[in-house]
Amino acid sequence: MTPQDASDAHDNRWSDLGRPPLNGAALRRALVREDGLWADVEVVQRTGSTNTDLAGLVTKENVDEGAVLVAEEQNAGRGRLDRRWTAPARSGLFFSVVLKPTGVPVERWGWLPLLTGVAVAAALARTAGVDTALKWPNDLLVTVDGEERKVGGILAERAGADAVVVGIGINVTLRAEELPVPGAGSLALAGATTTDRDTVLRAVLRSLEEWYGRWRDVSGDPVASGLQEAYTAACATLGRAVRAELPGGRSIVGEAVAVDGDGRIVIATEDGVQEPVGAGDVVHLRAV
Template structure:
């Protein structure tokens, strides 16, 4: 066997039998239905970033609301604050969706990444049997060996008249594959299933349900139940945290609420309640 043959074999979609490929036909059959949100489900083998690809499609008029783009592997995936990360092929859920909530005021679109977090956590809890929590604003946490670890994240970007929301979840990532020691995966957290087909279907069905509720309420997080659901699943609330704000400043306090605009409210030592709309949150002590 030549070196080229060996390299081709290592890239084969069947080279890791613990990580079978997604069944695109079955996903479409299970998700695309008349009157439903999801209109198109595309699965690609490898790309730089599903978010970048779908934003470009939307800008060119080649994607409508309900388009789902899934990748088996991403080599230039982007997280919040333009962070980069990679993962082995077929080791996780890497997808982006296009949403165009025209009937919702743009001022309320900031709830979309938080809504997606609730939907992802709900879907994975049902399908994988793993207790999940949300770190404000949009990280998915699991418990591995008694330690809280990040297993996924969400990135929302404006795309013309809509928003592209990207979801990345580590499913079968092994301990020796973790990009950083405090990362985790559903498998390491003891998931009862790591079959990505039903996991992805559960996540997207949950997202369809929550998005429909929120949109029907005009994007109001109160009547839609979203604000209450996010607070119930948010591991940040009740903790002393440090907010690393844009511009290089920090703010410390107890995270006491998520307000109607989706901002994290900190109670500082001097008695001030300060809303934080953007930045990195560091958990300083357990709840």
């Protein structure tokens, strides 16, 4: 195969018949409604980061709420703490959405990544038959061969004065030999009943629309919307021994005992102190 042949094969949307391309027109017909949240669904072949692209559009062009950008491949995808996210073309779902939670106090916007986690976990369980748990604040966990694996993640970023861009990455058909790190997984490896990306994406966006509407209708109240209860029920971090690595180099070791009204994980230390953590990286130290 010549270098040109290799490039053509990479760019061919049908180069891997087990990973067919998304149908952008069908997704728009299914998801864009006059009275719905989703205003547009655009599918692009390749980009650096859907979050970066959408945030730029929001800042420059004041993109409407409900814009959805999906990439068949990302070469500069980002997770929390600026971690890189890469995967083969069409092996997963890599997309971002624009949300403008008017009427919700800004101090409650921190619930958006947790809300997204609840919505995605519910959609994956219902549509793909894969039990999905949440690692605080926004990692998606599945079980592969009896081990807890990360199947996806969520990144929420402010864009302009009134918008939040929420990025979601889900490994769908990633094979064992393609896993970037030992702790990664995919829906296929977790025994999903379907790995059709169109079906999964529709389910995730519909679930996100439902949860976002419920939360926004009560001004972002995590109790009245049922969000705090749902997140607590799905959170695999609770009841675990954890280490929280905080900004500035400080760390806390203890048991994760609660998720408070601000969406923070509360850690009970050996000194009897309960400390809420709102930012940082939480490491699970032992299995449930």
